[in-house]
Amino acid sequence: MDLEAVKRYLEKGGETASVADGLPPRFLEPLLMSSLKVDLIQPGRILCSMKIPPRLLNAGNSLHGGATAALVDIVGSAAIPAAGHAASTTGVSVEINVSYLDAAYAHEEIEIEARALRVGKAVAVISVEFRKKKTGKIFAQGRHTKFLPTTSKM
Amino acid sequence: MDLEAVKRYLEKGGETASVADGLPPRFLEPLLMSSLKVDLIQPGRILCSMKIPPRLLNAGNSLHGGATAALVDIVGSAAIPAAGHAASTTGVSVEINVSYLDAAYAHEEIEIEARALRVGKAVAVISVEFRKKKTGKIFAQGRHTKFLPTTSKM
C-alpha cells in the first residue's frame, strides 16, 4: 500500500460522515452495549454475554480490536460499583491494556467476565476476560486501571 | 450503586437497540473515522487531526476511553503499510495499551500521531500519541503490537 492509499483508507470514514453525524451524542456506548446481557452480578464480579453483532466487526469479519478494548473499559468500569465502592462515579481511566489471543466471528456467542483485582480508596484494577461460550476458550484478556477521586484532583 | 443499578446501566444499550441494529456492518470504524483527517503521512509516521464529535463522548462529556483505545488500533494499524511493509494486510493485533493523562472535550481539536517503533518481518510495534492542538499537551499515549503473518499461522 502506498502512502496515498493509507491516507484514503484513514479518511474513508468521510463517506459515511452523513450517517455518523446524524447519531446522538455519547453514541459509542449504546453502539457497544445494545447487544450486551448481564448474566450474573456479584460483589466484585460481572458476567455478561453477547452475540457478536455485524456492526462491531472489522474488515476481516471478526470482532474489532477497538470494540474489545472499549468493552474492557465499559464492563471493567461497571465492576467498581459492583465491588461496593460507594463513590457516585466509577472513576477516571488511568490505563487499559488488552491481549488478543484469537478471532471471534459474527453471531458467535461470547462471555465477558470482569473481576475486581483491587478496589481501594483511590485506585481500582479490574481484570476483563473474553471467552467463546461454546468452548470456554479465552480469546482476549485485558486490565483496566482507574483512579477513584474523592475531593482532590487526579 | 447497588447490583441491580449496575445491571440496568450495562443493559441500557437495549433502549437504543433499534437504532444500533439498523446500522450497517463494520460500523465501528466509520463511527470513529468520519471525523479523522490525515495531515501528514511519511514513512513510518502518520499525523491526523480530529475535532472531537459529540457521538464519541462518555457520560462525563469527554472523549470516551474506548474511543481512544479504538483509535490506537486504527491509526496504529495504518502506520504499518506507511512504514513500507509490503504485506496485503496490516496484520493481526496482539496487544494494545493506553495511558490516559487528561480529559479532552467535545469540539476540541486534537492531534493523533502514530510512529512505527519497529516493523519487522513478523512483529510490528507502533506508538500512538494524542495531543491537544492548542497547547501541544499529550493527553493519552498508547502502543499497538501486531503480528504480521506471511504464510504460517499465528
Added chain:
Amino acid sequence: MDLEAVKRYLEKGGETASVADGLPPRFLEPLLMSSLKVDLIQPGRILCSMKIPPRLLNAGNSLHGGATAALVDIVGSAAIPAAGHAASTTGVSVEINVSYLDAAYAHEEIEIEARALRVGKAVAVISVEFRKKKTGKIFAQGRHTKFLPTTSKM
C-alpha cells in the same frame, strides 16, 4: 528532592560497583531464582512459591516492582515449553506488563502462577499472577507476550 539529589540517588549504585562488578555473568536470573521453588507443573501451567528474600526488597522494604516484573518474564517464559511448545528456545519477549495491587514484605510466603493463554506457532501469551500464600490474595498480575521464531527473523 532537587535535581542534584535525584542524580545522586540514580548514581548511588556506584558505591556498590565493586560488589556488583565481581558478580558472574547472567547473574540477574540466579539473583531472582535462588529462592524459587516449583510446586506444580502441568501442561500450560506452573505454580511456584517463594519466601521473599531481603535482597529483592525496595527502599520501602517490600518486594521490588522490578523484581516482580522480572519474575513475570522468567516464570512466564518457562510456561511456554511447559505448554508443549517444541522449540529449542522459549522465544523472544515482545511485551511485558504488570499491575501492582498491594505490597508483599520480606519473608512473606508468596505463590506465583503462570498460565498459558495462548501458545501458537508464532505468538505466545502467558498470564502471571502473584498471590500471598496465607490469604490467597492477588498482589500483582501481569502478562508476557513472546514471539516464537521458527527459521524466519522477528
Added chain:
Amino acid sequence: MDLEAVKRYLEKGGETASVADGLPPRFLEPLLMSSLKVDLIQPGRILCSMKIPPRLLNAGNSLHGGATAALVDIVGSAAIPAAGHAASTTGVSVEINVSYLDAAYAHEEIEIEARALRVGKAVAVISVEFRKKKTGKIFAQGRHTKFLPTTSKM
C-alpha cells in the same frame, strides 16, 4: 523440553543460592544501577547512559528483559521528583509495561530517557525509552504509572 526439564531450569538458582544469600538487603537496585550514569537531568526529563554489564545478560547474551523492566521502574520513578513533585516519596507503582523491539548486547552503550507525561496530585505517568547510543535506534519502550499518596491510602 519436558516438564521435568522446565522444573530443573526454574530451580537452577538453587545452585547459586550461597552467593545470592550472602548479598546485602535491597541488592536489586545496586545490581542494576551500578553501571548507570546520569547525563542530563531537567524538570520532568532524565537522560542516563549505561554500558551493558555482563551480569545483566540473559541466556542469549543480550540485556535481560527483566533488567529492562526493572530499569523502567527505577529510572521512571526518579523522573517524578525531577518533575518537581514535592512528596517525600516517589509514590507507589500501579502499572509497568515494556515493549521489546530489539536485542542489546554486552558492552553496548545505551541511553535511557525518562519523560514525565503527567505528574498530577495523585497519579504520575512516565514514558521510558531505551536507545542504542551508536545509532539512536529505540530498542525498548515502556511506561510507568505511579500513585502519589498524600495522607489517604491507595
